[in-house]
Amino acid sequence: MDDHNRKGEFGVAYVSAIAAAAGYMTYRPTPDLDSVDLGIASEADEIEGAPRIELQVKGYSFDFKDGEEFSYPLKQKNYLDLRRRVINPRYLVVVTMPPVGEPWLEQGPEKLILFRCAYYLSLKGYPVTNNENTTSVKVLRKQPFTIEALHKLMQEARAQGLFS
Numbered sequence: 001m002d003d004h005n006r007k008g009e010f011g012v013a014y015v016s017a018i019a020a021a022a023g024y025m026t027y028r029p030t031p032d033l034d035s036v037d038l039g040i041a042s043e044a045d046e047i048e049g050a051p052r053i054e055l056q057v058k059g060y061s062f063d064f065k066d067g068e069e070f071s072y073p074l075k076q077k078n079y080l081d082l083r084r085r086v087i088n089p090r091y092l093v094v095v096t097m098p099p100v101g102e103p104w105l106e107q108g109p110e111k112l113i114l115f116r117c118a119y120y121l122s123l124k125g126y127p128v129t130n131n132e133n134t135t136s137v138k139v140l141r142k143q144p145f146t147i148e149a150l151h152k153l154m155q156e157a158r159a160q161g162l163f164s
Contacts, residue, residue, distance in 0.1 A: 003100045007059025010104055011095035012038055014114050015057050015145065022147045024154065029054075035081035036090065042154055051157035052088045055120075056081075061099045064116070068141055073134040082123040089157050092121045092137065093145050118145035120153070 001009070012028070019026050019040050027039045036054040044050035056078050062070070072094050074082075082090050096116040097104050106113040119139045129135045143149065 006100075007061065007095075007097065008037070008057070009059075010097060011057040011059035011093070011118070014095045014118055015055060015093055017114070018118070018145060018147055018150060022150045024150065035078045039088070040150070040154070042158070051154050053153055053157050054086075054088050054090045055093045056090070057093045057095060059095050059097055061097050063099075064096060069138045070141070071136045072139050073136050075134055076129070076131050079123065079126070079129065079131075079135040079137070083126040083128075085124070089122070089124070089153070089160065091153065092123060092139075094119050094121070094139050095145075119143050120145045120149065 015038055016026050025041045025043070027041065029036050029039065035056045037057040038055045039052055040055065041052045042050050058072065058074075060072060064070075072092075074092065078092075082092055095118040098115055104115055106115070119141060120143055121137060121139055123137065126137075
């Protein structure tokens with residue numbers, strides 16, 4: 001498998017592990033025609049149904065420096081797909097990882113450690129760009145994709161989906 005696909009699969013596994021730890025189900029739309037690599041869903045209850053969010057997951061190796069944000073060069077198709085109005089909220093999740101050649105995880109009988117961190121970003125309402133290949137987006141380090149953040153995103157999706 002080439003490095004691009006390895007990063008992508010690692011990113012999906014990273015996000016899937018967070019979703020499982022938070023108690024949510026995941027699904028992978030196939031084929032990925034709409035810039036959705038992974039969906040996360042809650043079990044339906046009798047009153048409010050099951051909220052869902054959809055994610056474009058990107059694995060990204062780079063020289064990690066201090067700072068409040070970093071730029072990610074998002075493919076133009078993904079940028080345009082993620083900024084559209086859709087029923088299920090969509091997010092870009094950038095899973096940062098060490099460069100290829102350095103370990104991405106550590107495992108043992110008592111632990112599994114995935115190196116670096118994932119961050120999420122909503123592109124809802126971002127402007128249309130006329131770029132041909134990529135649009136750089138600013139990913140905020142104050143928005144890590146954690147169990148707590150995922151619960152918040154699912155609560156927001158539930159609130160959006162409620163009808164009075």
